[in-house]
Amino acid sequence: MTALSRRNALRLAVAIAAGSAAPARAQKASCEADGLTPTQQAQRSSLHYTDPAPNKAATCSACAFFSEPAGGCGKCQILGSAVSAGAHCDSWSKRS
Ligand code: SF4
Numbered sequence: 743m744t745a746l747s748r749r750n751a752l753r754l755a756v757a758i759a760a761g762s763a764a765p766a767r768a769q770k771a772s773c774e775a776d777g778l779t780p781t782q783q784a785q786r787s788s789l790h791y792t793d794p795a796p797n798k799a800a801t802c803s804a805c806a807f808f809s810e811p812a813g814g815c816g817k818c819q820i821l822g823s824a825v826s827a828g829a830h831c832d833s834w835s836k837r838s
Contacts, residue, residue, distance in 0.1 A: 773815040773826040782823050786831070791821065795830030803827035806835045 795801040802808045807819040818825040820833045
């Protein structure tokens with residue numbers, strides 16, 4: 743393999759890796775603040791909604807207020823909007 747073809751192979755590998763990561767980014771974006779009302783955005787802010795959660799044991803997916811997990815996103819009963827399964831806020835309550 744020449745240096746040029748090795749370089750092209752590396753570029754192709756990087757492009758493939760970037761392409762496979764794109765759906766994950768799009769998935770996360772769908773849980774983000776797009777389309778939220780000002781009230782919902784204010785609730786997120788006041789409850790310090792954070793994605794990703796600083797404590798991996800206290801994520802939305804393990805919270806009693808999280809429901810309908812689908813592809814990394816779910817619905818939060820407190821915030822009344824879509825949230826990331828890996829996020830966290832001050833209202834976190836352990837699911838029983
Ligand atoms: S209350 Fe907070 S931690 Fe629980 S699901 Fe909603 S945003 Fe996530």
